[in-house]
Amino acid sequence: MARTRPPALHLDAELDRQYRGDRAADPRTLATLVAGRVRRTGRHHLGSPLLDALGDLQDRLGDGDVHLDAFLTAVLGRHRNRFCNQTYLALPLVELVRVDLGVDPQTMSALLVADVVRHEREVTGALDARTRAVRIRHALRFVAAAAPGVDVAHEPGGWFALTALPVSTEHDEYFFIRVLQAHEMVFTTMTDLLRAATAALRADDVPAATAHLARAAVVLDQAALLFRLVATVRPAAFHSFRRYTEGASAIQSESYKRFEIACGTPSPPRLAGEAFAHVPVVRAEVPHLDDFSAAWREVGADGADGAALATAVTALERGHRRWKGTHHSLAASMLGDAPGSGYTEGVPYLRRWLDERLFSAPGGGAGAA
Ligand code: HEM
Secondary structure (H helix, E strand, O other), X not given: OOOOOOOOOOHHHHXXXXXXXXXXXXXXXXXXXXXXXXXXXXXXXXXXXXXXXXHHHHHXXXXXXXXXXXXXXXXXOOOOOOOOHHHHOOHHHHHHHHHHHOOOXXXXXXXXXHHHHHHHHHOOOOOOHHHHHHHHHHHHHHHHHHOOOOOOOOOOOOOHHHHOOOOOXXXXXXXXXXXXXXXXXXXXXXXXXXXXXXXXHHOOOHHHHHHHHHHHHHHHHHHHHHHHHHOOOOHHHHHHHHOOOOOOOHHHOHHHHHHHHHHOOOOHHHHHOHHHHOOHXXXXXXXXXXXXXXXXXXXXXXXXHHHHHHHHHHHHHHHHHHHHHHHHHHHHHHHOOOOXXXXXXXXXXXXXXOOOOOOEOOOOOEOOO
């Protein structure tokens, strides 16, 4: 797989240097060597001696270097029995890189998908020409929609390349990881917009609240382009790398659940069920959090401004229902009767929540969809 050039330094030698506390040893050099090994074997097949050595090193270094610590936490996810959505997608490292680059989550989503374009262009012979062209086309469309200023030819540098850590050597896993990471950024963007809409409503600025909601609906629609991209995954490749991803599922996505609770308090069965059991930190935030539906109920919004707000809520609710429908169809076609990697029964779990609403309207009913 991959674009990583054979490193001039040797991983074992670099680990030795780190152990000796050699000042010349650089965290990013070590991580680049480890990532090179990951690309050649897949994270799942890193040998125990290397994993033990990296584990010892992480324990010794503590959080002395936050990037290396986040990198090692991802690489060692399975080894330390902490394999989950966060470690599979190296999300804490992605977040550090986003801050390093000084970009907002929306731009970061575009940078992650631009990397798919570079990867597919640079690795030749892995895909048939048609799949490759379709994948690149959908990736380019997302980048153009999400952040038109992003130059797809430009690799951001720093730790960016070290945030893609496939568990297998399947070519398709690389783009799959990037798309899931991009989706995380999309959810973060939408959460920010919902919180801004809530604050605007509390400040009696209904038009601003409406504008934030309308923007969230656009961002969610752009995420539909990501599903088109995911649909180019070849089933055999998907099932091959999925053997090693058990325990990591987007049901553990904190950013998705934060988006949900920024819209409104989920229904009691949803909050008490497996959807939120996988995100205890987010579930604990619910009682202390303001949300859009609560603000709408308490502040109200009348007249033309109120009607425009209700229309924007409906558009977002419908967009989310479409998003769930597309996700459900994709999962049904890829999984059939197989259980989910997050230990739910799979597609029936998704079907159960298809009609769950994000918002509750001021009258006490559900937001229209
Ligand atoms: C072939 C691709 C995919 C399949 C087969 C699939 C399948 C599933 C399944 C079976 C679940 C239920 C939880 C579990 O047991 O894992 C789930 C949950 C979820 N998936 Fe996917 N998924 C796919 C792609 C995606 C993508 C690209 C995203 C975008 C982020 C995504 C986002 C989610 C979210 C947010 C949940 C949690 C839903 C909830 O809690 O109600 N999935 N997925």
